Amino acid sequence: SQQGEEDPQALSIQEGENATMNCSYKTSINNLQWYRQNSGRGLVHLILIRSNEREKHSGRLRVTLDTSKKSSSLLITASRAADTASYFCATDVKGGRRALTFGSGTRLQVQP
Amino acid sequence: KAGVTQTPRYLIKTRGQQVTLSCSPISGHRSVSWYQQTPGQGLQFLFEYFSETQRNKGNFPGRFSGRQFSNSRSEMNVSTLELGDSALYLCASSLAGTSGYNEQFFGPGTRLTVL
Numbered sequence: 001s002q003q004g005e006e007d008p009q010a011l012s013i014q015e016g017e018n019a020t021m022n023c024s025y026k027t028s029i030n031n032l033q034w035y036r037q038n039s040g041r042g043l044v045h046l047i048l049i050r051s052n053e054r055e056k057h058s059g060r061l062r063v064t065l066d067t068s069k070k071s072s073s074l075l076i077t078a079s080r081a082a083d084t085a086s087y088f089c090a091t092d093v094k095g096g097r098r099a100l101t102f103g104s105g106t107r108l109q110v111q112p
Numbered sequence: 113k114a115g116v117t118q119t120p121r122y123l124i125k126t127r128g129q130q131v132t133l134s135c136s137p138i139s140g141h142r143s144v145s146w147y148q149q150t151p152g153q154g155l156q157f158l159f160e161y162f163s164e165t166q167r168n169k170g171n172f173p174g175r176f177s178g179r180q181f182s183n184s185r186s187e188m189n190v191s192t193l194e195l196g197d198s199a200l201y202l203c204a205s206s207l208a209g210t211s212g213y214n215e216q217f218f219g220p221g222t223r224l225t226v227l
Binding site: 030031033035040041042043044045048088090092098099100101102103104105 | 147155215
């Protein structure tokens with residue numbers, strides 16, 4: 001089973017609105033990362049948040065991490081049509097196999 | 113800096129054949145990981161190579177293998193192809209970290225179709 005599960009599976013919003021995606025995971029982590037994938041292409045790294053961090057910003061992106069609830073959220077503010085993509089969280093499990101475990105992803109559609 | 117490159121980009125094979133995919137990491141990156149992406153199973157970790165050694169392997173059968181060369185370029189091989197091997201195969205490189213998995217830089221992928 002997946003370590004990370006994103007919610008919602010799909011999200012459709014209008015340009016200019018904010019988009020929030022959530023990720024839940026099962027075991028302790030070293031870090032959690034968010035990636036974007038456009039239509040069957042390679043993934044692009046967005047942001048990495050370590051287990052001792054609670055919030056991180058990068059441009060229009062804001063990521064929060066709650067290790068007590070084993071959850072993270074990605075907020076994209078003032079969304080654009082170009083933000084249309086699938087978004088994945090990936091966890092680096094503490095003490096586990098060296099590998100990133102990806103969630104199932106959220107498909108974001110931003111309507112112009 | 114040039115990004116991660118993967119060749120070929122598209123490949124069509126028939127059941128029972130074997131295939132070799134190639135990945136060139138970003139210059140200076142010594143860690144190369146491979147992932148399989150399918151609609152049903154999502155993104156699944158295949159293996160990671162570092163300094164020509166396989167450092168970790170996912171839950172895939174022995175038909176899936178790989179190697180890394182001294183220049184950090186990596187290849188993965190799938191023997192006796194099955195229909196279920198049809199997928200997007202992604203390679204990612206990173207600066208090897210001593211604690212935790214760092215930011216991964218992904219290539220565009222190789223789309224393998226098995227007929």
